[in-house]
Every structure is written in C-alpha cells, then in structure tokens.
Amino acid sequence: MTTQCFGYGNGRxxxxxxxxxxxxxxxxxxxxxxxxxxxxxxxxxxxxxxxGRLIGNAVPVQIGEVLAQSLLAYxxxxxxxxK
Numbered sequence: 725m726t727t728q729c730f731g732y733g734n735g736r737x738x739x740x741x742x743x744x745x746x747x748x749x750x751x752x753x754x755x756x757x758x759x760x761x762x763x764x765x766x767x768x769x770x771x772x773x774x775x776g777r778l779i780g781n782a783v784p785v786q787i788g789e790v791l792a793q794s795l796l797a798y799x800x801x802x803x804x805x806x807k
Contacts, residue, residue, distance in 0.1 A: 725755060727780040730772060748772070751779045756786040 729737045732745035739746055746754070752761065763778050764770065 725751060725780045725782075727773070727777040729780045730776050748775050748779060751776075754784075755779055755782050756784045757782075758785070 725737075729751045730745055730748050732738055737746050737751070738744070739750070757779075763775055
C-alpha cells in the first residue's frame with residue numbers, strides 16, 4: 725500500500741468491482757486496522773493526504789501481530805535454552 729492509495733492513478737488501488745479508486749475506509753480494511761481505530765485526535769482537521777500517509781505507510785496490523793507472536797515464541801524458547 726502507498727500513501728496515495730486513495731487515488732486511482734497512483735498504483736494498483738482500483739476497486740475490484742466498481743470503476744473508482746478504493747476509499748480511505750477500504751484501505752484501512754485492507755491494512756487490517758480495527759474498525760474503531762481513530763487516526764486523528766478530536767478536533768483535528770481531516771486531510772486526505774495525511775490520512776493516506778498514515779494508512780499507506782502502516783504495516784498491516786495483523787502482520788504486526790503475527791510477527792510479534794513469532795518473536796515472542798522464539799524468545800521464550802531461546803530463554804529456556806539459556807537456563
């Protein structure tokens with residue numbers, strides 16, 4: 725995903741069934757953000773470019789979770805071998 729994921733001419737981010745780019749909300753779904761995740765603080769001005777940057781530059785949440793679980797399992801195993 726890129727920071728301009730909401731633009732049809734900025735890569736492979738066209739909607740699979742409709743003749744349009746994906747929405748920022750659809751990009752958050754692809755990046756596996758929780759449904760209630762807030763990108764802006766209350767009262768902060770909404771900007772497509774800022775939201776696109778936050779969403780497009782993110783590591784997908786579920787990939788982060790899997791990597792963290794794998795790292796934890798490795799460290800637990802390695803720690804046991806040290807004793």
